[in-house]
Amino acid sequence: MKSLCMSVVAVFVVCAGSLFALDVAEDELRIGGTIRFESNEGVPDKVETVAQIRGIGAALGRSAGSPERGYYGRYRLLHVVDPSQKDLFDADILVLERSATVDHIRNLRYIIGGYLAAAYGYSQADADLLARFVTVYNAVYRGNMEYFGSKYKQAVIGKLDAARAGLSTNWRDWPGGTEILVPLSDATAGSLSAVDTGAITDRQVIEEVRKQEDKGIESRKDIVDLKERQIEEQEKKTGEQKQAVQEERRQAERREKETEAKLAEVREQKKTAEEKTPASREEAKALEQEKANLAKQEDALQEQKTQVEEDKKAVTQKEADIAAREARTEEKKEEVRQDRREIARDQEEVLQRDSLAAVRGIPFIKVGASAQGRLLLVDPETGEVLADSPEQAITVRAYEAFGGGLAVILQREGAASGKLAVLERGSLKEKISAREEVYPQSYFQVNGSEIFAVMRDQGKWYLGKYDANLALLARSRTEVNPETFILFSNANVFVEDTGGKVVPLRLGDMAEDLGAKP
Numbered sequence: 001m002k003s004l005c006m007s008v009v010a011v012f013v014v015c016a017g018s019l020f021a022l023d024v025a026e027d028e029l030r031i032g033g034t035i036r037f038e039s040n041e042g043v044p045d046k047v048e049t050v051a052q053i054r055g056i057g058a059a060l061g062r063s064a065g066s067p068e069r070g071y072y073g074r075y076r077l078l079h080v081v082d083p084s085q086k087d088l089f090d091a092d093i094l095v096l097e098r099s100a101t102v103d104h105i106r107n108l109r110y111i112i113g114g115y116l117a118a119a120y121g122y123s124q125a126d127a128d129l130l131a132r133f134v135t136v137y138n139a140v141y142r143g144n145m146e147y148f149g150s151k152y153k154q155a156v157i158g159k160l161d162a163a164r165a166g167l168s169t170n171w172r173d174w175p176g177g178t179e180i181l182v183p184l185s186d187a188t189a190g191s192l193s194a195v196d197t198g199a200i201t202d203r204q205v206i207e208e209v210r211k212q213e214d215k216g217i218e219s220r221k222d223i224v225d226l227k228e229r230q231i232e233e234q235e236k237k238t239g240e241q242k243q244a245v246q247e248e249r250r251q252a253e254r255r256e257k258e259t260e261a262k263l264a265e266v267r268e269q270k271k272t273a274e275e276k277t278p279a280s281r282e283e284a285k286a287l288e289q290e291k292a293n294l295a296k297q298e299d300a301l302q303e304q305k306t307q308v309e310e311d312k313k314a315v316t317q318k319e320a321d322i323a324a325r326e327a328r329t330e331e332k333k334e335e336v337r338q339d340r341r342e343i344a345r346d347q348e349e350v351l352q353r354d355s356l357a358a359v360r361g362i363p364f365i366k367v368g369a370s371a372q373g374r375l376l377l378v379d380p381e382t383g384e385v386l387a388d389s390p391e392q393a394i395t396v397r398a399y400e401a402f403g404g405g406l407a408v409i410l411q412r413e414g415a416a417s418g419k420l421a422v423l424e425r426g427s428l429k430e431k432i433s434a435r436e437e438v439y440p441q442s443y444f445q446v447n448g449s450e451i452f453a454v455m456r457d458q459g460k461w462y463l464g465k466y467d468a469n470l471a472l473l474a475r476s477r478t479e480v481n482p483e484t485f486i487l488f489s490n491a492n493v494f495v496e497d498t499g500g501k502v503v504p505l506r507l508g509d510m511a512e513d514l515g516a517k518p
Helices: 050-062 105-120 123-141 145-151 204-207 216-274 281-360
Strands: 013-015 018-020 070-071 075-080 088-096 180-186 362-366 374-378 385-389 399-403 405-411 418-424 429-433 443-446 450-457 462-466 472-479 485-491 493-498 502-506
Touching: 050 070, 050 105, 050 472, 088 105, 105 180, 123 180, 123 204, 123 216, 204 216, 216 281, 216 418, 399 429, 399 443, 405 429, 418 450, 443 485, 450 472, 472 502
Parallel strands: none
Antiparallel strands: 013 018, 070 075, 075 088, 088 180, 362 374, 374 385, 399 405, 405 418, 418 429, 443 450, 450 462, 462 472, 485 493, 493 502
16 A cells, blocks of 8 residues: 555545545644554545545435444444443444545545434534544543443443453554544434533543644634534523423322312211211121222222322432433533633744744745755844745745645655645645646646645546635546646636646536536
């Protein structure tokens, strides 16, 4: 299998039936001092888009609720729920079989995100956010059966293998050696609380995320936002249940009063019957029948009273359960408040640091004797070099503000091909890079939140469309001249094809109709 470059966004690649990915960015790769995900490196022979990667997870999620489902013998999803045991987590367990070919952390997250969206109705943004924290969570607790045993129901523990539970940080260990746990607190489709966010963002997980250069602020803010929406959902649900239980109590108390009144009436009738003296044999027989009937009525009413008492006990238990849920909601509110305070402190620290870095210098491409160049940050007054770009040369003397940094095309290490990358504004370190081979002298152009460049797929050149994380969203069906100019006009992007003809491609439906506009 070819080696892959690491980058924060990965596209999914299939090579001889294998799953590949884009390169992982440093801040994505280095989740923390102890959690560092390593992915396969290399240029793919065939590329697939992010949507196609998520499709694997979506296929696993479409049969949500079934105890087990698989995907072509490569991936298996176990849905383990035990209503008889409370106070511990149910779980979904994603098993990577020996034939699993995912070899990049971003691709793995796409699969998990695709599954969560399909199984529980999360928006894709929420599902991808949860997937990110799920992977860090599983890496933090890899093989920690003592922890898993304290948090998950026995039915879940019975499905785990200590040698495979959790997620290794090395992709080579994933096939046949991975059981990713997704803690469930409400395994209901459409519920924001299906996945327990408290578990996957506990103190150890957040401390790992905080070790990122940007302290993971955006992801942490997003997960807190999701927690707040979960709280709103739970409060609404609890309020409705509370009203229903209050009505149950009123009905039970009404039935209790009615039963007590009827029971008192029957007992008074029994007392009167006992005091009667029959004047004849016929009267005596009728009196005995009356007494028997009253006794039956008393027994039946006593059974009703017992049932009402049981119903009231059940209502009391429901009220206790609601009170416990309300207490947990209050705890979650305090957890969110604490999260907000910590994020605010970290954000202030990062803003101060980044504001200093932003004024350090201005970007300048130094060429020297080579046709290629290097991106520098220079002092705006003296020209003194303040920061230098990576060792790889810049193959096109151009850069674009994009993805929170500067987009450039770098020479791929050890090869004569190029790669699309985003460098950090302050340090000029490589922040993220696309895995696909890009034409070294490709014209590249930003259009809103997307960037376009010429990339190669199976030896042919096409126009590639990437998002702000350099994830491949689509590639043109039309082959292009690798030296093509790129021009946007309304809903089209114009390129030059291999025959020298200028053709418009539709931007909005590139993923489906990639040919020239009719």
